[in-house]
Amino acid sequence: MSLRILAEPIVRAALLEDLGRAGDITTDAVVAADAEIDAAIAARQPGCLAGLDVALMAFELLDPSLELTRLCDDGARVERGQKVARIRGRARPVLAAERTALNLLCRLSGVATATRQLADAIGNHKAKIVCTRKTTPGLRILEKEAVRLGGGANHRFGLDDAMLIKDNHVAMAGGVRPALQRAKAAAGHLVKIELEVDTLDQLAEALDEGIDAVLLDNMDPPTLRLAVEMVAGRAITEASGRITRETVPTIAAAGVDLISSGWITHSAPILDLGLDTD
Numbered sequence: 001m002s003l004r005i006l007a008e009p010i011v012r013a014a015l016l017e018d019l020g021r022a023g024d025i026t027t028d029a030v031v032a033a034d035a036e037i038d039a040a041i042a043a044r045q046p047g048c049l050a051g052l053d054v055a056l057m058a059f060e061l062l063d064p065s066l067e068l069t070r071l072c073d074d075g076a077r078v079e080r081g082q083k084v085a086r087i088r089g090r091a092r093p094v095l096a097a098e099r100t101a102l103n104l105l106c107r108l109s110g111v112a113t114a115t116r117q118l119a120d121a122i123g124n125h126k127a128k129i130v131c132t133r134k135t136t137p138g139l140r141i142l143e144k145e146a147v148r149l150g151g152g153a154n155h156r157f158g159l160d161d162a163m164l165i166k167d168n169h170v171a172m173a174g175g176v177r178p179a180l181q182r183a184k185a186a187a188g189h190l191v192k193i194e195l196e197v198d199t200l201d202q203l204a205e206a207l208d209e210g211i212d213a214v215l216l217d218n219m220d221p222p223t224l225r226l227a228v229e230m231v232a233g234r235a236i237t238e239a240s241g242r243i244t245r246e247t248v249p250t251i252a253a254a255g256v257d258l259i260s261s262g263w264i265t266h267s268a269p270i271l272d273l274g275l276d277t278d
Helices: 002-019 025-030 052-062 091-122 140-149 167-173 176-186 200-209 221-231 248-253
Strands: 036-043 067-070 083-090 128-130 163-165 193-197 213-217 236-240 258-260 273-277
Touching (some): 002 091, 025 091, 052 083, 052 091, 083 091, 091 128, 091 140, 091 273, 167 193, 176 193, 176 200, 193 200, 200 213, 213 221, 221 248
Parallel strands (some): 163 193, 193 213, 213 236, 236 258
Antiparallel strands (some): 036 083, 067 083
């Protein structure tokens, strides 16, 4: 229910963007007002489904009387040609909402599919794939849900979730130790602090000062293994940089807790789904 409350303004805004001031003038001109439609949303390629509830909301907002039937659950693996939902009722609102619904569904399913590919590539290693703040403006809550549906986990939802001290923060503060000391002085008792480190020397300094999590940035697998040994369970370890299906198994084998990827949200290709009428 909470996701629906957060998602509805996004879907409304997308519909308003598409319908403009006069609505779907093509459909209104070509399709009779009393025309009925029986349609299905089907996958054009295999992948992981995400955003179906959001897509169906687009149809529902234009016509609450439509009969909407979910044939798959979000998070399910789908095959080419598989039908994921059926829509019956007045044709005009279905055709008017079609592109908005599919834009959201294809985009979010693409994010889930990319996440699923990385999660599958990790195998039996303990690491989890996590997303970043490199999301489409306005779609973050939906894309992060798609990551979760694809077998990943969520990092920060925003700058106010937790403290992540990055290289520019360290440079402006004058080093790792003063950056951490300032962060600890300002953080509330429930706020976690993570520090991005590029070298093992920075990591040693952070561990000496005390830290909740360390972001091991662009370290090669041998260095990652040394970093995990240095941490020895005293902090959560997160690897980032150059994360692909080919590199992620080796990175996971280094023993890190988390592997963060911006690609799964900022560059994942869509999963192609379409609306077919019977």
